[in-house]
Amino acid sequence: MILEMVKIRYGMVGGGEGAFIADVHRKGAMFDGLCELTAGCFSRRQDNNAATGHRLGLHDSRIYASYEEMAVSEAKREDGIDFVVVVTPNDSHYEIVKAFLLQGIPVMCDKPLALTLSQGEELAALSAERGLPCAVTYAYSGYPMIKQAREMIRRGDIGELRSVVAEYAQEGIANPTRKGTNWRTDPKIQGESFAVADIGTHIEHTVRYMTGLRISSLCAMFNGAGLDNGLETDAKLLVRYEGGPNGMYWCTKLAIGSKNRFVIRVQGSKGTLEWEQEQPNDLRVCLKGEPVRLYARGREPLYPEAAAFNRLPGGHAEGTYESFANLYRAYALAIGKWRSGLPPEELDFDYPSFEDGVHGLRFIDACLNSAKGNSSWVSLPCGADESMKAF
Structure with a gap:
């Protein structure tokens, strides 16, 4: 069911200048006009971080120096992000995902979810305990x-x-x-x-x-x-x-x-x-x-x-961008229902x-x-x- 709703605000951790898959994420997210990038921490290098945020049209106050600062600050804002996308190297997924889950912010994470099984199980348990709809980008299911x-x-x-x-x-x-x-x-x-x-x-x-x-x-x-x-x-x-x-x-x-x-x-x-x-x-x-x-x-x-x-x-032809767009559409609609307190249906879970x-x-x-x-x-x-x- 397509909901009448305002745009879903999302943030991104990783994906600075030169990153490949982050650009696919961003383009996939914008296809249907459901999602809007409003915050980010794109790189440990602050010059890259700032350049990426400015290129993407973000205000200086929403370009964060660290993901920890971003998680805490966005959770406090009335117009804070509805979910965050994590597109960093594998070894950092666990710490970043956990930081946002602890602040009550849903996460879409590039695979693998974590570096180890125990880390992944902890994150899945934490998201379930807090009732947060979260996703992993196995995007081939979007075709x-x-x-x-x-x-x-x-x-x-x-x-x-x-x-x-x-x-x-x-x-x-x-x-x-x-x-x-x-x-x-x-x-x-x-x-x-x-x-x-x-x-x-x-x-x-x-x-x-x-x-x-x-x-x-x-x-x-x-x-x-x-x-x-x-x-x-x-x-x-x-x-x-x-x-x-x-x-x-x-x-x-x-x-x-x-x-x-x-x-x-x-x-x-x-x-x-x-x-x-x-x-x-x-x-x-x-x-x-x-x-x-x-x-x-x-x-x-x-x-x-x-x-x-x-x-x-x-x-x-439709291909990779469209498959990511289909994943983001399904996830954005699920986030919209979650944010509105509406009960989910089976099709609301058609994302990894x-x-x-x-x-x-x-x-x-x-x-x-x-x-x-x-x-x-x-x-x-x-x-x-x-x-x-x-x-």
């Missing part, structure tokens, strides 16, 4: 054709699920083209995992979002080629899901020629669905005894839950939550434990389904 696949699976169009094969291949370590991301290969900042934590968790979340399948156990084989610090650059996983189906995941930073190749194939008793991130507007549908179909976003009639996230007519962030951290831990144990099978506790918790 309309991912939502169409989800509805087809939910409605039984491809029958009983049997297996999932997914890969996320990049060439970053083998053929680096972008500067400024060296912190991702520093274990002190990135954490104990590289390929799995950076892109493998996107597989875990997107597959779980599409299919509803939860991993019960997995085994992982790591390869650290290209780095000499113990972080894996390539991971191959076998997974077992609750209820019987199984799957195979591959995530790598070593695939020369693969820019951002994220592919998911879901096989059922009646058919198969296939989606590829570099062609995100199409969904390949293969039903038993029927010709192969290519569902094109904006052309074919989609289920309402997917069609609601279309933005352009068919033939006009802190619980999803905790699932991602459990997944990383299980992969690390398996790889360290000579690729032994490791159980993955799923926890309770808290996708419909009250604000």
